[in-house]
Amino acid sequence: MKILIIEDEKVLADSLKLMLESKGFEAEAVYDGESGEQYAMLNIYDLIILDIMLPKKNGYEVAKAVRAKRNATPILMLTAKSDVDDKVQGLDAGADYYLTKPFDARELLACVNALLRRQGSQVNELAFGNTRLDMESASLICGENSVRLSAREFEVMRLLMVSGEKHTSKETLLTKVWGYDSDAVENHVEAYVSFLRKKLISIGSDVRIEAMRRLGYHLECDEKC
Structure with missing residues (x-):
């Protein structure tokens, strides 16, 4: 399973990458929305982990662009924003799930596995x-x-x-x-x-x-x- 991480906090992005790789996933990390959109458009990933507050293009814009190309890759949106309106905006942009920072690694992995199961990607x-x-x-x-x-x-x-x-x-x-x-x-x-x-x-x-x-x-x- 290949996972794309789009997160401008490099330490966090690299930590997520290492954690996912330790669980048997392949993971790549990019650090701005413009690059993230280009990678996502390759349509080679099983899941996208997407921050909202990104340089060049924010997560909402990236999610909308991905969905506009009929790319159905699941999107797990990460953000420090916890307002209901922000969550609604993220889901309306095309996210499948919304996780608020700070989060526990176990919670993130549970979300990743749930989204992959929903896609039929994680089966025995x-x-x-x-x-x-x-x-x-x-x-x-x-x-x-x-x-x-x-x-x-x-x-x-x-x-x-x-x-x-x-x-x-x-x-x-x-x-x-x-x-x-x-x-x-x-x-x-x-x-x-x-x-x-x-x-x-x-x-x-x-x-x-x-x-x-x-x-x-x-x-x-x-x-x-």
């Missing part, structure tokens, strides 16, 4: 055909057979299982798995898809990763799924 496993992807062990499971996946194999398989029969482009996989600033190319995606195909066969899965020219990849299974 994904399934397609006769095969399950265990999110905790990063394993593909078919009946009594299982195989562990590397970190990138896991992320590629997770995205494919979430999309199912819908196409996932190579560009999307590159951005979400390797990162927008990576030097990885489409051959990297093809190599990891090849690894996954072999692992699916090794456990007797009926799931196939099919490629469609210019559209990317989707899942099919031998029996009707």
Whole structure:
């Protein structure tokens, strides 16, 4: 799970980043609203933690811009403002939840997990055909057979299982798995898809990763799924 932190208090932003990473999340921090909006528009994050009082663009403006682009990424808004009117303004701008500073780290984590569950992002496993992807062990499971996946194999398989029969482009996989600033190319995606195909066969899965020219990849299974 990738989380974007938009917070101008650098110490707080970096502390949040470290805390989230210690819980198994990937996290990036930016320190002004203009940069935050640019990052959010990449649409590669599972959650955005957004402060209101930011330089260049405030959190309300960032949230409105994100929602105007039909980006549905959950937004957890952080602020020192506790007035009801401020909370209403934040929710109207597109925030999903509002957390007032100062807050307890446990409270923040509970909010993060609740928002991810609401999006269907934080679940114990994904399934397609006769095969399950265990999110905790990063394993593909078919009946009594299982195989562990590397970190990138896991992320590629997770995205494919979430999309199912819908196409996932190579560009999307590159951005979400390797990162927008990576030097990885489409051959990297093809190599990891090849690894996954072999692992699916090794456990007797009926799931196939099919490629469609210019559209990317989707899942099919031998029996009707």
